[in-house]
Amino acid sequence: MKAAERGILSSYDSKRASTRAVIGVMSLVVAAMVLSMLYPIAVTFFNSLKSVPEVNSFPPKLLPRAWEWSNYREAWHYMKLPLFLKNTLLIFAGNLVVTVFALGGAAFALSKLSLPRRKLIFFFFLTTLFIPPSTYIVPNFVNLKDLGLMNSFFAFWLPAGASAFNLLLLKSFFDDINNEIFEASRIDGASDWYGFTRIALPLAVPIVSTLAIFLFSSAWNDWFWPSLVMHGDPHYPLSTAIYKKVIQATGLKLNVKFAILSMVALPPIVVFLIFQRFILRGLHLGGVKG
The missing domain is CATH 1.10.3720.10 (MetI-like)
Structure with a gap:
């Protein structure tokens, strides 16, 4: 059986509470960075499927009420x-x-x-x-x-x-x-x-x-x-x-x-x-x- 490659953290280190806390914080930071990058793309795409009054509405909503695919043809x-x-x-x-x-x-x-x-x-x-x-x-x-x-x-x-x-x-x-x-x-x-x-x-x-x-x-x-x-x-x-x-x-x-x-x-x-x-x-x- 092929031995598994050893990662940066050993199995003992990954069980420590302090290590898990650091990994949790890093995961939250990475998730926040991913969301901050994907949010403008999502807003652009969903706004392209809205009507003009809905795009200008306040407070803004992410998802459109009706999907206006004709916007892409125009x-x-x-x-x-x-x-x-x-x-x-x-x-x-x-x-x-x-x-x-x-x-x-x-x-x-x-x-x-x-x-x-x-x-x-x-x-x-x-x-x-x-x-x-x-x-x-x-x-x-x-x-x-x-x-x-x-x-x-x-x-x-x-x-x-x-x-x-x-x-x-x-x-x-x-x-x-x-x-x-x-x-x-x-x-x-x-x-x-x-x-x-x-x-x-x-x-x-x-x-x-x-x-x-x-x-x-x-x-x-x-x-x-x-x-x-x-x-x-x-x-x-x-x-x-x-x-x-x-x-x-x-x-x-x-x-x-x-x-x-x-x-x-x-x-x-x-x-x-x-x-x-x-x-x-x-x-x-x-x-x-x-």
């Missing part, structure tokens, strides 16, 4: 959600390609190639992590404007190739790959590009999956930067369109607003629930080792 026809969703997915796809090949190639070079002063180069990238993101919004905007990339998806794809955090995760993962694999491929006549595309990238699927989830979340939720570099409905991603056409709208009914917000909030929740194991696994594999 919300779907209010704005061009498929167009904005397509723009968001294009931003995500471009960011992923740039991250895998540009940052992945840089991480592979810093990890497996004999570059002169590569530690100094890597230290330079790490120092950018200490710079507040708000400080380089204006320089990025000016550079993209001078390059003529306004109203272009390259305004998202180009900065994606300068993420020091993603570079750090990829390099830390490549550092754990045995160098003998690449030395054997070089003996067989393989180039460094072959080692990167045919050996390193297939092994890096876990960390790439984690980065894909992060990039999807960023592309889905970011509205401020797209509102600066994009102008007009044909170029807006979903979050910017929601901010400009729903959050700032004055003539839109509240229940329809909540219906739109519910539809927009559902996909990232589903993506996280399905791929959450890749997040923890990827961060573990790509973590910095001491």
